[in-house]
Amino acid sequence: MSSRIEQLIDEIEEYIDSCKYQPLSNSKILVNKEEIDELLRELRMKTPDEIKRYQKIISNKEAILNDARTKAEALINEATVHTNELINEHEIMQQAYAQANEVVTLATHQAQEILDNATMEANNVKAAAVQYTDEMLANLENLIAQTVAMTASHYESFINNLNGYAEVIRANRAELRPREMEDLLGEDGTNSALNLDMLK
Numbered sequence: 001m002s003s004r005i006e007q008l009i010d011e012i013e014e015y016i017d018s019c020k021y022q023p024l025s026n027s028k029i030l031v032n033k034e035e036i037d038e039l040l041r042e043l044r045m046k047t048p049d050e051i052k053r054y055q056k057i058i059s060n061k062e063a064i065l066n067d068a069r070t071k072a073e074a075l076i077n078e079a080t081v082h083t084n085e086l087i088n089e090h091e092i093m094q095q096a097y098a099q100a101n102e103v104v105t106l107a108t109h110q111a112q113e114i115l116d117n118a119t120m121e122a123n124n125v126k127a128a129a130v131q132y133t134d135e136m137l138a139n140l141e142n143l144i145a146q147t148v149a150m151t152a153s154h155y156e157s158f159i160n161n162l163n164g165y166a167e168v169i170r171a172n173r174a175e176l177r178p179r180e181m182e183d184l185l186g187e188d189g190t191n192s193a194l195n196l197d198m199l200k
Contacts (some may be wrong), residue, residue: 003053005136008043012143015039028157031150040147047140056127061122068118072111079107 015036019029080105086096 003136004046005043005140007142008046009139012036012039012043022081022157028153029150031154036147042142043140045137049067058126064118064125066117068114072114075107075111076104076132079103115154 008112016031017028019031022028022030079100083100086100106113
């Protein structure tokens, strides 16, 4: 089952794919700021919960080891009780002693095997959780970097468009005014009191 962070990343990718391209462009898109902000806000809120979830998985390593230790101690205690029962039987004391040593040795081996398996399992769980969390954070980092780059590109394009419009307006005004009219107008294109008197 996918996490909420994965769902949010999918939603953001789907939203970006659904955005319309800017006029005369096949690489720049128009983004609704409120919608993308809402998705990023929820992503930011969910990230700590996901990290806590995987920290909890990592902390389960200790629980797995404790369970293994408990089982190992139970095996050793059972073997010790069995050993004492055998030793108390005088007729087969030597045989009981040897058998008891075998039982203790076997129990010790079994306990060590349980501990080894539990340690391996716990390390695997921890490694998988760390890898998954790192992948999630890498995806989030890439998404934020793409969003920043896209926003910067849109802002630069917007400024360039405004400058282009300003140049067109200045050119149009220059075409509308004859040269002699420009001499009577101030450099900033406004009428001074002196210029107005001259025009009269």
